[in-house]
Amino acid sequence: MSDRIFGVVGMLLALGYVLAALAIEESFLSDAVGPKAFPLIIAAILGLSSAVIAFRPDPEPKWPALGRLVEIGAAIVVMILYAELLPVAGFVIATAFAAAYLAWRLGSALLEAVFVGIGTSIGIYVIFHLVLGLSLARGPWGF
Amino acid sequence: METLANLGDGFAIALTWQNLLLALLGCFLGTIMGALPGLGPSNGVAILIPLAFTLGLGATPSLILLTSVYYGAMYGGRISSILLNIPGDEPAMMTCLDGHPMAKKGMAGEALSLSGVASFVGAFFATWGLILLAPQLVKIALLFGPAEYFALFALAFMTLGGVSSTNQAKSAFAAALGLGLATIGVDTQTGVPRFTFGEVHLYDGLDFLVAIVGLFALSEVFIFLEHRHGGSDAEGRKMEIGKLYPPISMLKQCMPTMLRTSFLGFLAGVLPGAGASLGSFISYSMEKRLVDKKGTFGTGDPRGVAAPEAGNNAAAGGALVPMLALGVPGSGTTAVLLAVLLALNITPGPLLFTQNPDVVWGLIAALFIANFMLLAMNIPMVGLFTRVLMIPSRVLMPIVAMVSFVGIYGISGSTFDLLVMIGFGVMGWVLRKLDVPLVPIILGTLLGNAMENNLRRAVTIDNGNWLTLIDSPLAITLWAIAIIGFILPLVIGARVKSGMHVRRDEEGSISD
Numbered sequence: 001m002s003d004r005i006f007g008v009v010g011m012l013l014a015l016g017y018v019l020a021a022l023a024i025e026e027s028f029l030s031d032a033v034g035p036k037a038f039p040l041i042i043a044a045i046l047g048l049s050s051a052v053i054a055f056r057p058d059p060e061p062k063w064p065a066l067g068r069l070v071e072i073g074a075a076i077v078v079m080i081l082y083a084e085l086l087p088v089a090g091f092v093i094a095t096a097f098a099a100a101y102l103a104w105r106l107g108s109a110l111l112e113a114v115f116v117g118i119g120t121s122i123g124i125y126v127i128f129h130l131v132l133g134l135s136l137a138r139g140p141w142g143f
Numbered sequence: 144m145e146t147l148a149n150l151g152d153g154f155a156i157a158l159t160w161q162n163l164l165l166a167l168l169g170c171f172l173g174t175i176m177g178a179l180p181g182l183g184p185s186n187g188v189a190i191l192i193p194l195a196f197t198l199g200l201g202a203t204p205s206l207i208l209l210t211s212v213y214y215g216a217m218y219g220g221r222i223s224s225i226l227l228n229i230p231g232d233e234p235a236m237m238t239c240l241d242g243h244p245m246a247k248k249g250m251a252g253e254a255l256s257l258s259g260v261a262s263f264v265g266a267f268f269a270t271w272g273l274i275l276l277a278p279q280l281v282k283i284a285l286l287f288g289p290a291e292y293f294a295l296f297a298l299a300f301m302t303l304g305g306v307s308s309t310n311q312a313k314s315a316f317a318a319a320l321g322l323g324l325a326t327i328g329v330d331t332q333t334g335v336p337r338f339t340f341g342e343v344h345l346y347d348g349l350d351f352l353v354a355i356v357g358l359f360a361l362s363e364v365f366i367f368l369e370h371r372h373g374g375s376d377a378e379g380r381k382m383e384i385g386k387l388y389p390p391i392s393m394l395k396q397c398m399p400t401m402l403r404t405s406f407l408g409f410l411a412g413v414l415p416g417a418g419a420s421l422g423s424f425i426s427y428s429m430e431k432r433l434v435d436k437k438g439t440f441g442t443g444d445p446r447g448v449a450a451p452e453a454g455n456n457a458a459a460g461g462a463l464v465p466m467l468a469l470g471v472p473g474s475g476t477t478a479v480l481l482a483v484l485l486a487l488n489i490t491p492g493p494l495l496f497t498q499n500p501d502v503v504w505g506l507i508a509a510l511f512i513a514n515f516m517l518l519a520m521n522i523p524m525v526g527l528f529t530r531v532l533m534i535p536s537r538v539l540m541p542i543v544a545m546v547s548f549v550g551i552y553g554i555s556g557s558t559f560d561l562l563v564m565i566g567f568g569v570m571g572w573v574l575r576k577l578d579v580p581l582v583p584i585i586l587g588t589l590l591g592n593a594m595e596n597n598l599r600r601a602v603t604i605d606n607g608n609w610l611t612l613i614d615s616p617l618a619i620t621l622w623a624i625a626i627i628g629f630i631l632p633l634v635i636g637a638r639v640k641s642g643m644h645v646r647r648d649e650e651g652s653i654s655d
Contacts, residue, residue, distance in 0.1 A: 006577055010316060017323060020338050027333040032607035033599040035330040035337060042326070046319040052312035061576045064369045075368050076569060079544075083561035086552065095548075099541040102364070106537035107371055120542050124549055134197045134553045 002061055007054025014047030071105060078102075090139015091129075096121035146274060153504030156203060157512055162505070165200075165208040166513045170520060173215020175531050178223055179539065181367065183232030184216035184419075184459075185475040185582075186359035190543065192352055192483055193550025202487045202502050207509040209483055210463070213476050214266055214510065217419060217459045218517050221258045221452055222528055226251060234419035234455035237427040241440060241447030248443050252385040257393060257445055258452040259521040261401050265453035266514045268405040269412065269460025273467075274507060276413065277496075280468040284493040289601035290612050294621035296594040299471040302415045302628035303583055311633060313579045321587015322594065324349055331592060332599060344559045351482050351588045353551055353560050357567025358581050359479075360547045365572040367540045387522060389445075397449040400430050408454030412461020415628075418474030419458040426454025460510070467491055467503060471590070475582040481589055 021039040064072075082098040100117025108116060128134040156162070176187030188209050195205040220235030225242035238258060245254040287295065304314030327338045328348030339345040404426035411422035430450035431440045440447045459476075466477040470492035484491050489499060496503055521528075551564050571581055598612075605611035613619055 002577060017338075020340075024330075024337050025335055027335050030333050031599050032603045035333050035335055038595040038598060039323070039326050039337065042319050042322045045315060046323060049312045049315035049319060053310070053316060056312070058310055058313075058578060061578065063576065068369050068371070071371070072365055072368055072572070075365065076565060079548075079565045079568075080562065082548070083558050083565065086548075086561070087558065091549075095545055098548075099545050102368075102541040102544055103537055105368060105371075106540055108537045112537075116538050116541055120545050123542075124545060128194075128549055128553070132194070132198055134194075134549070135556070136549065137552065137556075 001057070002063070003057030004054050007050045007052075007057070010050025010053060011047050014043045014050060017046065018043045075102065075105060086137040088139065090141055091136040092121050092125050093139060094137070095124065146278070149500065149504045150274065150508060152500070153506075153508035154511075156501055156505035157207065157508035162204055162207050162509060163512065165204050166211045166509050167516055169208045169211025170215040170513050170516045173212035173217075174219035174222075174517065174520060174528055175215075176212065177216035177219025177221075177235070178231045178528050178531055179219075179534070180223055180229050180231055181363055181536060181539070182543065183220070184213050184234075185479050186363055187216050188212050188476055188479045189355045189359045190546050190550060192479070192486070193356070193554050195483065196352075196486060197550075197553040202484070202489050202499070203505040205483055205487065206480070206502065206506050207513075209480060210506060210510060211513040211516075213480065214456070214459060214513055215517055216476075217266070217456045218259065218262045218521050219528065220455075221262070222255065222525065223532055225254045225258065225448070226529060227532065234423045234458070235451075236420070237423045237451035237455075238448060240427065240451075241442070241444050244441070244443030245445070245448060249385060250443070252387045253389045253393065253445070254448050255525050256387055256522045257389040257397065258448050259518060259525070260389070260394065261397065261449040261452040262456040262521070263514060263518045264401040265405045265408055265456035265458075266460055266510075266517075268402075269409045269457040270507065270510045270514065272409045272413075272457075273460055273464055273510075277464050277468040277503075280464060281493045281496050284469050286617060287493075288615070289597040289604065290614060291618045291621060292597040293594060293601060293612060294618045294625065295469060295471060296590055296597070298621050298625035298628065299415045299465075299473075299590070300583060300586065301625040303473075303586065304580075304629060304632075310578065311629065313577070314583050317574070317579050317581070317583035318587050321584035321589075322591040323587070324354065324584070325351075325588045325591020326595070331596065344557070348592075349563065349588065350555070350560060351585070352486060352554065353564045354567050354588050355479055355482055355585055356547045356551055357564040358571035358584065360543055361564060361568025362571030362575060362581075364540050364544045365568060366575065367536055369572075387525070393445050397446050400434065400446045400449050401453040403433075404430060404450045404454040405457040408457030409461040411454070412458030412473060413464045415465055415471060415473045418462055418476075419455040422458025422461070423451035423455035427451045467495060467506075468493065470495075470593070472586065475585070478582060478585045478589060482585075485589060 018040065021036050021043060024035050026034055078098060078101050082094055086094050096117040099120040100113045103116035104110065104113035125136065129136050173187065176182040177184065191209060191212060195208050216232060217234065220231040221238045221242065223229050223231040224235040224238040225246050228239050228243040230236040230239055242254050242258065300318040304311055304318060327345055329336050329346050336346060407429060408422035408426050411425055412419065427447065427450050430446060434446055462473040462477045466472040466481055470490060472478040472481045481491060489495065489502065548561060551560055574581060601611055602609055613622060
């Protein structure tokens with residue numbers, strides 16, 4: 001079933017891609033092929049392979065239980081928050097929280113998770129920023 | 144003779160303190176990454192690219208660092224295969240078969256050092272193979288016009304699909320997806336924006352480094368979260384190493400095996416799309432058929448340890464040949480290395496050898512040096528790396544995730560890129576669940592623009608005649624190989640792959 005859904009999604013993707021490709025405005029100065037042809041070829045392959053996947057599905061993959069999916073969803077949310085808050089809160093604080101969260105969800109005890117979070121954050125800050133001179137996000141406190 | 148002179152120049156470049164230090168660092172990090180299950184050569188190199196990039200390293204030093212990681216990972220993978228019966232990375236899968244039984248017999252130290260020697264032999268001969276074969280390939284590649292290049296790219300995708308997945312349709316899908324992603328951004332020939340949907344950040348196209356780190360490194364974090372696999376695989380197991388040097392008689396017994404499998408592995412590596420996993424697999428299978436008269440393979444035969452290790456290290460060197468000489472990588476990790484070159488504005492291919500000989504020969508010389516460093520690291524100091532296996536993944540994976548974020552943020556300083564990377568991470572996770580190979584996607588995003596430009600150039604030169612693509616004998620040959628490479632696995636591939644899977648099932652613990 002997963003492969004059938006995947007195949008249909010792939011075909012829809014190909015269709016959307018074709019529509020977007022046809023909407024490309026061509027410049028008056030164009031080569032013999034133009035900017036549309038290659039995307040259309042790709043779309044054909046995309047659609048064809050999706051159709052094959054839908055009609056000849058592989059055995060069902062093992063999807064995680066709902067609880068684990070929620071877990072992954074939560075991690076994605078945390079990562080997005082991390083990306084958005086990085087310039088606001090500064091590198092060290094944002095990273096400590098994000099790393100501690102991941103460590104906690106991977107099964108660390110709370111204290112260990114806090115320790116991993118702070119350790120990762122400060123470790124990366126020292127190695128990448130102080131030693132190697134990589135510019136990291138600066139928060140209101142300058143780190 | 145000219146080759147030797149070039150090689151001498153290469154050594155002059157590689158033997159600076161900075162480059163030696165980078166090679167040493169790369170070997171060390173690579174061995175660790177290879178040893179840790181969950182980090183392999185391709186995602187190991189991927190998370191280090193931003194580092195090399197932001198350090199402001201030039202092309203030669205970055206390549207030295209990253210190929211040392213690549214070679215190191217090939218060495219490191221065997222450690223957890225032998226001690227824990229869990230391959231540290233995919234090519235080390237075959238090493239479990241005889242390596243772990245040897246460790247059970249109390250010969251872990253012998254198995255580790257023997258496989259270290261086998262890795263060295265494989266990598267050493269493969270580097271020579273690279274020196275001898277790459278310039279010949281360059282001579283052929285110089286005859287290529289745009290039409291031939293287009294055919295060559297198609298060949299790379301079609302053969303890669305044949306080997307990397309059990310389902311050809313899914314690898315075709317992956318390749319098309321990657322190529323499609325590459326078309327996002329302003330069209331290089333006419334200057335019109337394509338698939339940008341008015342988003343200014345997309346005018347430059349998607350940064351392939353973002354895609355690589357997301358697909359390879361971040362999706363691994365999701366896999367671990369899914370299984371909540373937070374412990375270390377080494378927990379609660381005794382890891383006795385014992386004697387660290389193999390008896391001379393064992394080395395003698397294994398030497399013919401190593402030489403044969405080095406050659407075979409190198410060939411497997413050169414073939415587009417094959418890579419190290421296939422190299423170690425066919426090496427083991429051939430040796431089993433050839434020398435296993437008493438049926439000792441699988442019960443801790445030293446030759447069964449030497450064969451896959453020599454094979455996968457030789458394949459790693461072999462895979463560099465098409466990457467450097469043609470600009471078409473043959474495996475996942477060489478695709479990542481190609482991304483490094485492209486990010487540094489160096490176009491691999493025949494012209495690389497004439498325009499940037501310092502890069503090529505400096506790299507080759509560094510590979511020789513790195514190989515000796517790895518031998519030294521991996522035999523007397525192997526105990527150090529076995530400790531690394533005790534790091535639980537609940538500590539390791541947050542670090543991997545954060546280093547990925549830092550690297551991407553360090554390059555662009557943009558939140559948008561981080562969000563795109565998370566998107567690729569999620570996509571990578573879903574596609575891995577659906578058994579869609581990720582390497583063709585990467586290859587597609589990397590080669591998409593070059594492929595399209597060559598297509599358009601070829602057709603434009605011939606005034607819009609599309610038949611020009613199959614006009615020259617060279618192009619026809621390439622297309623023929625491509626088609627055979629796509630169809631043949633449908634016939635034979637099933638058999639080879641079922642062999643690989645049967646083995647996996649027998650060794651229940653290997654497949655997660």
